[in-house]
Amino acid sequence: MAPALSKPSDHAGAAYASDPTQTRGRRFEEMESRTRSPYQRDRDRIIHSGAFRRLKHKTQVFVYHEGDYYRTRLTHSLEVAQIARSLSRFLNLDEDLAEALALAHDLGHTPFGHAGEDALAECMKGYGGFDHNAQTLRIVTRLEQRYADFDGLNLTWETLEGVVKHNGPVISKGQSTAHLPRAFREYEGLEALDLHTYASLEAQIAALSDDIAYNNHDIDDGLRAGLFTVDDLMALPLVGEMFREVYDAYPGLAPRRLRHESIRRLISHMVEDVIGETSRRLSALGATSSDDIRNANHQVAAFSDEMQRHDKALKSFLLERMYRHYRVNRSMSKAKRVMTQLFELLVSEPNLLPDEWQALTDGARTQQTAETVCDFVAGMTDRFAIEEHRRMFENDPIFR
Template sequence: MIIAATDRTRAPYACHPSQSRGRRYPQPDSAMRNAFQRDRDRIIHSAAFRRLKEKTQVFVAHEGDQYRTRLTHSLEVSQIARTLARALHGDEDLAEALALAHDLGHPPFGHEGERVLAQKMKDFGGFDHNAQTLRVITKLEVRYPEFDGLNLTWETLEGVVKHNGPLLTAGQGEAELPWAFTDYDGWRELEFATHAGLEAQIAALADDIAYNNHDIDDGLRSGLLEMDPLLDLPLVGEIFARVRTRWPDKPQAIIVHEAVRELIGVMVEDVLTETRRRLDLAKPDDAQALRELDHPVVAFSEPMLMHLAALRRHLFAHMYKHYKVNRMMSQARRVTSDLFDLYLGDPGVLPSDVQAGMTGAGTAQTARGVCDYIAGMTDRFAVEEHRRLFTVQGYF
């Protein structure tokens, strides 16, 4: 029997839109979309989501239009998350919303940009891209007349901040939380000491599946990786060898696509098998019982974790630390650092609307405004801004 989209079967431990804990600013229900569908749509229509199209995944966005950016990565994560949520009888719309939102707080130039901002902000509350995502969706997106932010449901906010698991573990206090989390008025309501719901855990594993596989694809496409050394890796090598044997006359691009496609399928099946095993053991009665378990339920098996560790070691050695990537990242660090120092020391060079609320050069409030401004930039805008501000002939 075909089940209509409005009649999806959700497990008792899934999040149900009709049982959502609601929004910080109450709004009437929509006649056409449930609460999680509205969250997804607000994320898609946000300026921060559009800017992901020119933010680095591994390669600086303008290096080539064939490589993944944060936007295309987020779309791939959402596709995998929906597949997992459907198979596990979770809420597909919430899983998709969380997948689409998970990188909204990333600054330009990927993790290199984040490292620079974290260092620059160490005396002003720090910087963390997950915390910045919460800041984006609760404060920095100014689109609605009644409130700042996107006014998303509690479940979506919780899933965003716990993308990497609980934020407080035994023995940790609130002072150890990133500043941007505690700056949110309702932060205690997000229950930082518990795991996230099923759909957020799904989005986190979908993220791992997506980036591990598309980094192989982009690495081979760029020439930073070679196929033959991949054949020595467990699982990855087996699948690439099998595909090459099956299609010996096909060009490498097709071999790579087919092998990556199979790898994604194997990883998805592994997550489903391991997650079902954990659910059968834990038997959570509802979504809150699942959150309060002392371990995540959505997970890779131990053998798959070993395969992924071997793959990550290979990618770090041969791709992420490749001298060509290092050169790009060196430039990215310089651009980010130069812009921050200039803006903090001379905020008068910032656009008037960005200056609003700043309290003078070198202050914590100005530093946070500068950090927000830089974190919202695309790679291309940051490079062009650096050229405008540090190349004299641009104005003379």
């Protein structure tokens, strides 16, 4: 017989933090773990999921074969989780919930970054569309099939809420859900996620951590790829200040060290700004429970007005100098063709799908078949999509 174990330690977070001992539970009732809190268990289920492992070969901007040092969805998710944990620890929130949401936030992304998502959204126009947040919900509630008693990961209500609402409410109070992605509507019929309210502070922190991580790693990747230079960054507010500060303090510093030291300081500056602004908003709100955060009429975790201006300037720079760079455009154009051609072939000829996927279809170009093909293609890694395309269109290889 297993030795008796004590429950995980009692909740000791701030009054406005999510309390794992007060979770609204899971859709399918389970005995909770004797060694982990409900949110720790959520985090572990996400890490062990097939969708999380596939993030290793799903890219942000650069297709996998372009270099081993560029970020993937997996390395990005780990960076987001680190920032979210640090912020949550300082603000006395539940670190495990914030980490679980940071690790889950990209599960629904297609191969080839936003280019893949755009292509799949276009393919699915006549079948209800495609949205990566809705796909994440679909993955964790339905597509992952690891457990004997239920489909999905059976995550807590608070984690599912954060998956859906980390960027804010998705409807206004009393508004119809008819315009929402199908996955949101379907799950709302099974378990209400209070779509008109904000999510927990942990979810809001995870969303901001995503912003901090991808802005800064895109600076790093863009410099590494030669899409722009340090001199180009000098005109940007805050970013230029950080690089100039390091350049002046360490004359002659090697470019790689200059890049890493400047980005490290930039991340720290953004993190400290979030702590200051969020603390100010918490004080003004006088929140005494996590529901006070949900029912606020504004986001509580946020950048200051000044940092929002810096963030906007950086995003505009990256859009023009990186995301729209002709080298990136060429790669993403190829990626869109891979996604589009695979979808069109498989939705027209579902008998080309692997047996377990083919069993879920019901004929060419039906709603059910389109959704099945969408799930299949969205779940691919970059390299698997390229290989599948090569196998299907052997005489017309796109990536050489």
